Amino acid sequence: MTTESTTNNANQEISAEQLADEIVQQAEEQVEEQHDHAQEVISEEQERINELELALATAQSTVSDQKDSVIRAKAEVDNIRRRAAQDVEKARKFALEKFAGEMLTTVDNLERALQSIDKEDESKKGVIEGIELTLQGLIASLEKFGVKAVDPQDQPFNPEFHQAMSMQEVPDVAPNTVIAVMQKGYELNGRLVRPAMVMVSKAAPSVDTSA
Structure with missing residues (x-):
């Protein structure tokens, strides 16, 4: 193999590693954005809970003929708490669903590329290694987030x-x-x-x- 061919293969490997790093970085940025959104949802629900808890405390201080109002307010607080916990869990668990679906197309294309390249051709060795590194990095990133x-x-x-x-x-x-x-x-x-x-x-x- 000539020096020029070796240099090209090295460049291709470096480029593939950079591509893998960029894809991983995109995945992490998407998760961070979804996490921030989940925190906003939590804050809104918490504010609502605080308001209802204040209403509950006020109702509890009233006369006994308002007992039914107290019970209803408490039940509403409990329901909102439960729904908020469920929403947060779903946001954490499936925040990556849309992004993961888009990344699967990249995984498919990389796998097809490996299948179509002649692995017996020594001149393609650098290209194959670069694609494999990119594919492995992408799959590892997806698995990290439950895909x-x-x-x-x-x-x-x-x-x-x-x-x-x-x-x-x-x-x-x-x-x-x-x-x-x-x-x-x-x-x-x-x-x-x-x-x-x-x-x-x-x-x-x-x-x-x-x-």
């Missing part, structure tokens, strides 16, 4: 997580088994972001032996 791949090869077909694109008879394979994954699916903290696109085995047609 996991759904890759059901040879598993039973599950319509909740898989989308059947076609069916095919395959000898010695049980019906409704995933025989090929055309595109991996992904889930975020247990919630499906994108189903896996798969090919599924089907049973052979029954043979009429009555004739």
Whole structure:
């Protein structure tokens, strides 16, 4: 390999590492923005809770004939607290859902690029290593925030997580088994972001032996 080729490969690797760093930085910035938004939601709900608690304290100081108002105010405070806690949990858990969905397109493109490159060609070695580093960095960043791949090869077909694109008879394979994954699916903290696109085995047609 010539000095010029080595230099180009090094530049490609550096560029790929920079791209991985930029993608990771974008993901972290998006999480920070969503975190700030969640804090704003918390503040608004807390203000409402404070107002209702003040109303509750005032109601409790009144005469006994306002007992029903006190009970209703307390119940409303409890309900708002519960809803606020649920909203914050959802914001934390699924803040990355939209951003993760966009990043999956990049993951798909990098995986297709690796599949299309001739790995036996020494001149492409630097390019392959650069793409692999970028892909690994992106996947690691997604996993850090709860994004996991759904890759059901040879598993039973599950319509909740898989989308059947076609069916095919395959000898010695049980019906409704995933025989090929055309595109991996992904889930975020247990919630499906994108189903896996798969090919599924089907049973052979029954043979009429009555004739």
